[in-house]
Amino acid sequence: MVNKEEFRKKIINTAGQIFSRYGFRKTTMDEISKALKMGKSSIYYYFPGKEEIFEAVVLNEANILRNELTKAIKSVESPLEKMRNYVFVRMKAFEKLSNYYNAIFDKNLDHFDFVETIRAKYDREELAILRLILYDGARKKVFSVANSEYTALAVQTALKGLEVPLFWKKKDVDIEERLNGILDVLFYGIVRK
Template sequence: MNKVEIKKEIVLNVAQDIFAQYGLTKTMIDDIAKAAGVGKSSIYYYFKNKEDIFRAVIETQVQKVQEKIRASINAAPTPQEKLKAFVISRMKSFREVAHIYNHVFKDEYLKHYEYIQKIRKDYDQMELDLVASILSEGINSGVFKIQDPSLASFVIMVGIKGLEYEWATSTDIQKMEQDTEKLFEILFHGIMK
């Protein structure tokens, strides 16, 4: 990582915190510049404009969430446990980025419809593929009996998203994991051979 990339990283890190607290519109370039310890105009040496920084922050966040989820799935041995790992890891990661998540998907989603929508859509598709691949693996190894994996993963994702609100308001992670366990107990007995 060369010098420019390091500086970019620094700016991105402070921008992440400030955006998380204030959102896109209420964050000023000078806020970021001051926090990063550089002049306001220097920011434009690294990024095209404010939205460019915001986009980079969001993309970094999304990528980190993806990586965490993938890692926890890979660490799980069986398809059943992979599914559980996916749900729990997703839940935890979302809680970690809850602040910026609120700004992106609630406060200001109207103004920046286009590219936020695209990021969201891409992310949703990636999750769908992930779940579908877990299900396929389960079918191949003979533990799941599913006719249409992509349909099943769609249903699973819809279910998870339906629980999002409940998870967002709860503070007891252990209880959430227990609830997830219960959910999957029912789900597994519906699809297991």
């Protein structure tokens, strides 16, 4: 292979597909290697172990999500649409990612530390983005936000609340419909005017 780093990416992609389908536990090194048309032991030349591959996959997925999100809010102008796009893309992504999570918290106690780390970092980023959208909206006289920090936190809390059913069982609730409900409240409030 020309470039070692290039092949690592290939492994991350291939493994990512299998992980997303079967989760961490049910995915075997043998499967990954077979999918790569490669001896099982050869993978250990590129990664120290299964967990490290998974870590790289999750990190990669987080980056992809970040890109999609920034693209989503850049694709429209109005703060209203930015907010709508952001939450929709975010929730769609989490729907897809729920397999990974289901896999991790499968049954056993041992959460992977790095997932928490990535998640924490991601949460901070999200808060910043939300604040930016809110702030921008306020500047453009579209939103009327008393405190963008607290409002951003409120939005984030609502989104996290929507994640929960994703990780339990899928398809029980229509996420899209509930998202619209949340956005409605967010945009127009519950107080009659």
